[in-house]
Amino acid sequence: MVSRSSKRRGVLIGVMLCAVVVGAVQPAIAAPVRDAGDQAAPSRKSPVGATEQEIARALSTSLRDPRWREQVRAAALGTGDVDLQALARGTAAPRGRDLLATVSAADRRIVGLKGLPASTGSLLRLRLGAPSMRAGLGADVTPWIAVAAAADDARTITAYDSQGRAHAVDTARVPDRPMYILDIDVTKAHRAGLKVLQKAFADKGLTSLPKAADSAATANRAATTSAAGWWATKVTAVEVNDDEEPWFKGAAEMFSLVTGFGQDGAARVDSVDMPYLDYDGTVYYPNQILVNWSNYKYNLADVVMMEDDDGTNYRALAQAITTALLTVTDQGTYIPLVNAVLSAIPDGWFTDDPDYVESWYTLAQNSTGRLNGASGNGWMTVEPYFVEQF
Structure with a gap:
């Protein structure tokens, strides 16, 4: 492999x-682990991946606020991908408002780490882990948060609970427990990145x-x-x-x-x-x-x-x-x-x-x-x- x-x-x-240059599923939850870095198959080892892990942990603890948790739930059930920064900016829930500065800073950091212009805007997105999780996502449920940026052949991904504790989740099967997945808007980043590359090479006459x-x-x-x-x-x-x-x-x-x-x-x-x-x-x-x-x-x-x-x-x-x-x-x-x-x-x-x-x-x-x-x-x-x- x-x-x-x-x-x-x-x-x-x-x-x-x-x-x-030019132009039907058994639970798949394992025992808690000490930290995301202890995974046998950790998420992407890069500054971008580390930033996403920080936001996933911060978001997971913020969901202890019932009002904020319900707003996140409604957004995740209502659309495929939720702009996390925009969601935090539009809430009056204290934990959501507290998260805004952290998410905004993370978005700016990721844009810079990817060599994209500041005008790219927010890239962090949140979505439900799988369609089968919709039925289990009740108002009284606090989902775990995992980061999508792991190797495709990883055996586990790290998910955080509302206490910020890390858990290893089997990637081979969709878990019964509802989970949110934190990801980057790849399409937006890709298109902005192509423009950066095209301009750089055009400047060299290519x-x-x-x-x-x-x-x-x-x-x-x-x-x-x-x-x-x-x-x-x-x-x-x-x-x-x-x-x-x-x-x-x-x-x-x-x-x-x-x-x-x-x-x-x-x-x-x-x-x-x-x-x-x-x-x-x-x-x-x-x-x-x-x-x-x-x-x-x-x-x-x-x-x-x-x-x-x-x-x-x-x-x-x-x-x-x-x-x-x-x-x-x-x-x-x-x-x-x-x-x-x-x-x-x-x-x-x-x-x-x-x-x-x-x-x-x-x-x-x-x-x-x-x-x-x-x-x-x-x-x-x-x-x-x-x-x-x-």
Whole structure:
């Protein structure tokens, strides 16, 4: 399992960073433990993870206030993810108001640790651990608080009770006891992080538009595309067998990265959000544009599908790989871009990183029908599609 996870991490990090260059259940509660750090499989060992653990403990003790506890309960039952800072700001309950300053400071700290701009705003979110817990979440129940940011193969996660005591919770089965899960708004952080990376690399000239010195064939192709429209590859159906998300992490946050060389010969990868792809073992029919071929110099591209977690410092990553990416040049034929990036990234920078789910190689403009993924974890059906311009 360790080697498998390491392999996923290596493939994923390389492709992700290239991408932004341009463009019925038995109880599962174990005996209390002394502290979160004593877990056999602790939550993410990072400053971000440590901050989340602090907030989880503080929130758990605040739920001793019945008025505040009921407000949290109503919010958790009413929506999928609750903005914890906004909830604390809007309450008149003393324990909730007392929590506001702590949560606000934690949000600012996490934003900074992830290398995101202050304008990103709040990231801490709270939700019910699983839909099956709704029936047990009565007004007289005080749920435990756990942090989602643990390794996907962790055997336990740490949950805090209303006294702030830590308990080991089995990750293999959904517990009967109602629990809240503290998490980061991964979609919000991911989109803000991509902007940070894109700007950093654009400042180094790695996202330049086609130049006048491009070949005549490239220029003619661009002119034709501009006048009439552009060819695309459309996904008509897609399924993954394993989205890599255990119960405590909820629905997956899926997206794909399409990699290749841009019209100017510089490395290019387009990020394609797949917000509908929530669960494994389900076939989705999105009719979604996956590749815009007018953006690419060659008639070949690779696709990597992943589920985003968190823990990335986007600004630091951009600084570390700039030099390596500047050495990647167009050699007149399609070449993979992953290895140059992998060599520039320390493994220790990622712990609960985005999970590699599946990949498809040498996708062409005329590719059609069912395409099985390289790792056997998913498939998609595609077809060429011409997008007309008005």
